[in-house]
Amino acid sequence: MTVEEIRAVPGPATRAERAPGAAATGRSSSMAVRRRRAFYMFTAPWLVGFVLLTAFPMGYALWLSFTNFDAISPNWRFVGLENYREALSDPVMRQSLGRTAWFTLISVPMTMIGGLVLAVLVNRPLKARGLFRTLMYLPAVIPPVGTAITFKLIFDTNAGATNGVLDFFGMDAVAWLADPYARYVILMSVLWALGNTMIISLAGLQDIPRELQEAARVDGASAWRSFRSITLPLLSPVLLFQGVTGVIGALQTFMPLLLAADSSMAGTTTVPQDNYMYMINVFAQYFAYGRFGYASALLWILFAVIVVVTALIFKATSGAVFYNVEPEAKK
Template sequence: MSVTDFDGSSTRYRFVGLRNYVELFSDGDAWSALLRTLVFAAIVVPLTIAGSLGLATIINRRLRAVGLWRTIFFLPSVVPVVAMAIMWKLVFNRDSGILNAMLGAVGIGPVAWLVDPMAFYALIVLMLWGLGGGMIIMLAALQGVPVELEEAATVDGAGKWLVFRHITIPMISPILFFQVITGVIAALQVFVQPLLLTNAAGIAAVGNVPESNTLYMVQVYKEFFLSNRFGYGSAMLWVFFLVILGLTLVLLRSSRSWVYYEVDTEAEREGATR
């Protein structure tokens, strides 16, 4: 479809070769959306991983009612994405939202959270609300760290921070790597959340998405269903696929220098044998 001028409904469409791709490379809106998406992922992924690890570290301690705290932190991650987006839309509402009500209580005037440029920060807050899923994975990783290693480091005089940095982090680095890979792929494909933070509904809502929240998938949706350019939208998706693939390969390559596996890989065993 990406090499045709298909409009989504007409049975008459023709082969246009690489015209859609040539046009894409000169499309300022598409490249702006891609850059905006990369910045969004660069902010959300580290904050999500750091927040999940922080919550898991707290919950991993011996606390009273620890099961209750785990449930409280995990519940937001199972809320359907549509319900979550609508809820935060109400929270960020300029006139009746609870956030502006709290700011008003301390003498701060109402903030228009759902328009540029604040809409971008509102979207980031929305994305960080569901840290519970990552927390459960991190908690499982922390509970798999051998206690004797941490105890041995403590006996040798290492403080809690040094133990965490030089023992805990390397031991859970495969899980961190998994979270980075899946987090980057998911963040780059975010679509429903920025769409539902707008003030309209349906296909027309795409046209009302603030510019700061017009991520790449939102731009693709505009081309498909507002402009009826299915061929051009398909070309955008192919290019996006290559971008995600390239980033994934870069991350896989970089993992050799910071991911520690207890079991040697086949290549490492062959090198040791030689």
């Protein structure tokens, strides 16, 4: 055979020619593997942090809650549900939970309403609007420890700025960090950081279409009617988010309570009775009394309370929250 005849003989088909879709399938599989690797690479820091800083501590606290471990005596043992039975029958636990509930019922609506009012004000076309937004949000940037120390310096009985002003006008000093004033100082420290709720409410306000409000004005609706019938319903998902996160945070309030306590925190008597809330009780059981098992049971009871309260909030607001998303068609 000549060279031309040999070249003319059809050779074996290549793999791609035999299966045209095989190469495309291989490429898509390789792309999927690379995407999966990228996903785990970017989420690995969060996953490691969640396991080490959340999942493991929660599991360890759950195990401790079934023991009488005190971190000192080697003769600890499993006690089953004894810590939970003692906690549920403890009047100190119930009173501290009641004070925490009172604080939550007052502080959460107060911060939500205050933040919404500020958001409405800075959303208007004012001069230097950016400056006002910055100044109102600035206190929220201060760490909780800094806020606690600042308010303690302001309301200290002996050398506080507030009592200094009262002394200037010839008035007697007031023990602001003792009962019955300590609870109001705590609420003021919460209002100090209204910038967080203001920013979230402002983002929700700016997401509302202007056409709806303009149409309401054309129809003769007043500003209040437009706000009540258009703005609030469209802002309801944002308000729900603020309510849920606010309740969860308020039930775990601890750091602001330190401003009304002795710096040493050697015992629980340094905390005013009105501010002896749930997390202060947990802190005392851990570090003042060394009852690690009982304190861990208190933490898990609080976790159960938070889950139940959150579920009740979602249940109660299921028909009042407006989501501007079309429901997916059923297949």
